[in-house]
Amino acid sequence: MVSSAWLLALLGSSSQAYGLRARGPAYEAHPDRAAAVKEAFDRAWAGYYQYAFPNDSLKPISKSFQNDRNGWGASAIDALSTAIIMEDAAVIKQIVDYIPTINFDKSSNDDKVSLFETTIRYLGGLLSAHDLLSSGVSSGTYGINSTQLDAILNQATHLADNLKVGFDTPSGVPINDLLFEQPPRPDTSLTTNGLATIGTLVLEWTRLSDKTGKPEYADLSQKAESYLLNPKPASGEPWPGLLGTNVNVSNGNFMDSSGGWNGGTDSYYEYLIKMYLYDTSRFASYRDSWIEAADSSIKYLASNPSTRPDMTFLAAYNGRDDLSYRSGHLACFDGGNFILGGLTLDKPVYVQFGIELAYSCHETYTATVTGIGPEGFAWQDGSAANTSNNQPVPAEQANFYKESGFWITSGDYILRPEVIESWYYAYRATGDSKYQDWAWTAFKNINATCSTGAGFAEIKDVNAPNGGGFNDFQDSFWFAEVLKYLYMIQSEEAPWQVSATHDNQYVFNTEAHPIKVAGSPV
Template sequence: MGWLIPITAALAGQKGKDYDYTGFDSNQTRRTEAVVEMFRFAWSGYYTYAFPNDDLQPVNNSFANTRNGWGATAIDALSTAVIMQQTDIVNQILDFVPTIDFTKTGEGTRPGALADVSLFETTIRYIGGLLSGYDLLKGPFEHLDVDEDKVEALLKQCIVLADALKFAFNTTTGIPINNIFIHNQTFAQRYRIPDGTWSAGLAELGTLVLEWQHLSDLSGNAEYGELAQKAMNYFLKPSEEVWPGLTGGNFSVETGKILDAYGGWTSGNDSAYEYLIKMYAYDPEKYGLYKDRFTAAADSTIAHLLSSPSSRPDLTVASSFAGQAPQNYSEQLACFIGGSFILGSTVLSKPDYLTAGLDFAEFCANGYRYAPSGIGPVIYSWNTTELAWPQFANQSSFYENSGWFIDDNGAFGGGLTPEAVESWYYAYQVTGNQYWRDVAWALTLAQNRTERVGSGFSSIRNVLSEDGGGWTNRMQSFFLAEVLKYQYLIQAPEELKGEWDVEYAPDGVGQGGNVNPWIYNTEAHPFKVRAKTPV
């Protein structure tokens, strides 16, 4: 257990790449084994105390059902277990999948009421997890000792689930209602906007097409992809734009028109932009418009939204926007932007996207580096007007060193969120720079020091407290699906990786030889691309 070296307080207060990581264990095999151990520990806690429910509550060895009661952690963990070749866990999940009844849900948060289903969350976790497991076990991991009939059940069950969900698209425009009751095929009324009409968030309508199209391609039923594509067209050909490629974040389900001018690469919008470049990589002959829209969004971001904190001009980040007024604000959820720009740089041969992507990845690395817990904040603000307000005065000196502060006194917690490590994964893949491995390893150490509790891992309550300030008592499924998968792929020696490793360079060189025969959905589930020649 020597890899569980406490991350030192000296990690905070170091600027950018000047930090010396040589005191960390630099043995990549040991690092990889450490990540696998974390995965097995998290799975064991879930399987012992929570399975077949959705989430482990590790502090008191209990469980919660937040994702329909279908075993979200099990389905989300499958592709990671396959890639790590943890065959015993793979078989536990494969045994479970055929037993799920995707036409029924458990109780919701209101007593006596059935849970409403999020189309977005169910798509990225369940449909994504089932399809990815199928692709991997029918492809590069077909050598694993598993029951072939249960591999086939992954696709069969995915079709059952999609058929239970597809009524969500039965609207005047084809833009789906996100929150639905599948037992009686109705919409969750409490999500209507005040005037009685329906709206859909950009991420909700824009983060379906990769999964639903891939289901069409595997099943031979074109309907699934067509439903998602019809909805996506309202983003691809928007009623109005703030700048080319960048739109407001809420769409009218009745008309398809955009209802506001607020947005950015932040929550509620984020993964719709992510899927533009990923759909092009998935099939460049079919999705050329997606490339054009990504290019427009990326170019507008570079032209209008790049920002540097006043105290740290060495850092660069993309701000959010309200109309054409950039806001000195971003989020941990937006930390994926580095990876999207880096992927775009290789797919489209755009060096300026690589520069921006690495800058964005470094901004979030800086966030984790300066937080005393080693866990990045939910909110990044560099709005000095707000910083002058009395309630934030105690963060002034911190801002001078870090370049960010938290502008919400109720938002000091830190999640098991994957977006930053996702960008570090792309940064390492493209550059081959050990620095990004070391940044990711620092997070691994911090997670074991502050988030490892009881039978698993939990979000912490205060990122500005060195010990994390306690736990929220929930291990979200994306910790196994995303965080630990990306950590594994960053640290693993090349002999443990293969074609599923996005931007895999056969010659071992970062830039120049990269192709993408697989693409990862927003929940880090890899799909085999349809491109005749991967880009």
């Protein structure tokens, strides 16, 4: 159902598998499709640059702006790595010229600064741009000189120097919300932080240390991570590798046993295998924790909808005895992460499971009127042993559930990337062109439904004609993630493309900014 000839061969004998891994699948680029995605990027950028720059986000319908990420130009920084990958010289110049002017000492309207969001968007975006522009990827094509490169890294370092106050807690587990007064300080009224917001810092902060030669940034993030790799008390780890959500910042102890691969916990698991890919010599313990989480997820969380046993989703949990059969678009990155883990570890079972997840999230797209997947959905588990945990199907969606294998709990689409992200990894693992076709169909549907005003806007109901109307907002991750994955799956081979043959030069952070793998060639 979801396999290709290459994957079927991969799942054969170990000798056959390793031989194929050495060669990898064959890929075919579609320049016309890639060009169409680039046109959408340029259109969205033109609207942002005219009506919102240098503020954070475009409001495409009212042709105005919103400073939702502290007023430092989130869309510009998020767009830069995508512009480099697309070889969009004019946009690259506009953003690179802007970077030295950002005042990272003050937040707009005195808004609190999220350590997590600022790390994945701004710090990750700056580090990625520096990696890409100072490597053979760009080869000086864009006329970026050493002074401009230094400014990018200096701004990243200055930002981290302001952010690092978040780690000033008794345990070293950071407080996520910061006040950028002078000097910056954490919001000490907060006593807990979340699994994802603690565990999705280590790639960017370690990369900053590796680039600057200053170990303090890596040390801070890795100390915080240590509480997640060795969770206490035992109730904070209901199954091996699967953790609770909230952590006490005073002592690093878990406060609950609830979690899953959904928002609030998701990218912790994502970064475990990505840290091992970043540096296999330093982060073997991260690999081991990912394997535990992956194995437990397959054993305890994998769930087949009662009306569609061909589909697989991951349940959420509140301890061992209370599973919740609810998920959403945000969690659909999980297929891509399992695929990446399988490729990295030479474990076809993870690749296969990831492809099953990617297929199932694809089905959430094909079932709706717009051809776009919903923000939230639920299902009834098909196993009789779990029927006591199943919630009833809403009467008005009974027929929809019978055919689709899920029902919609939140029908909006906020320009999220995760489903397309998993198709990208499935394509890179198998070379199967159907994943390119899935992505192309999704692009056409998103372009037809979300394009409005000066850019692209969120829609209110994916299962209503024309998306049920718009929300006047274009998030910065539209540039960083959605358009990047849509472009990469159709484009030519390049050093930043994910490799199926153990020669990755980059690893993508959770905002899809490619970070240079430690020790990879310049």
